[in-house]
Amino acid sequence: MGNSASAAEDMPFDAKDFPKDLLAAQLKLAELYTALRDHQARLPWSRDADDGWPDAPERWHRRGRPKTTGWEAADAEMYDRLWKDLRTAAAAVQGHDHWSRCKQHGVAGADLVATRQALKNADGAVPAPKEDAPALDQEDVERAA
Numbered sequence: 001m002g003n004s005a006s007a008a009e010d011m012p013f014d015a016k017d018f019p020k021d022l023l024a025a026q027l028k029l030a031e032l033y034t035a036l037r038d039h040q041a042r043l044p045w046s047r048d049a050d051d052g053w054p055d056a057p058e059r060w061h062r063r064g065r066p067k068t069t070g071w072e073a074a075d076a077e078m079y080d081r082l083w084k085d086l087r088t089a090a091a092a093v094q095g096h097d098h099w100s101r102c103k104q105h106g107v108a109g110a111d112l113v114a115t116r117q118a119l120k121n122a123d124g125a126v127p128a129p130k131e132d133a134p135a136l137d138q139e140d141v142e143r144a145a
Contacts, residue, residue: 004142013105015115018122024094029089043075044068093119095137112123 048070055064102112119125
């Protein structure tokens with residue numbers, strides 16, 4: 001009778017067999033991105049008070065902006081906290097030991113990129129859609145990852 005650790009070592013390495021803690025970290029990253037995006041969508045266009053400006057029809061890329069009093073202090077605090085948490089979560093995913101193991105097993109270049117992309121859609125790494133939220137399109141998923 002062999003032990004399970006030795007049996008696991010005998011198995012070929014599968015780069016897309018993601019560790020549970022990496023799946024959880026990716027899930028947290030995606031959830032934080034969604035929370036930040038949703039929070040920002042409710043905020044005025046400028047963090048600080050601004051008088052705005054009119055449309056400039058002669059310059060197609062210069063849309064007008066209405067006057068704003070800026071963000072409330074609590075909204076700015078929440079935004080800053082979400083950004084900080086998002087950066088921390090991204091570092092946890094990007095710095096996970098699984099990527100070193102992939103490289104040790106020869107997963108590199110386009111194969112490593114494909115593996116990282118697969119993580120973004122792996123079971124356990126994708127948030128369940130909220131009933132009242134619009135469906136995420138592929139561009140949202142790619143930005144979140």
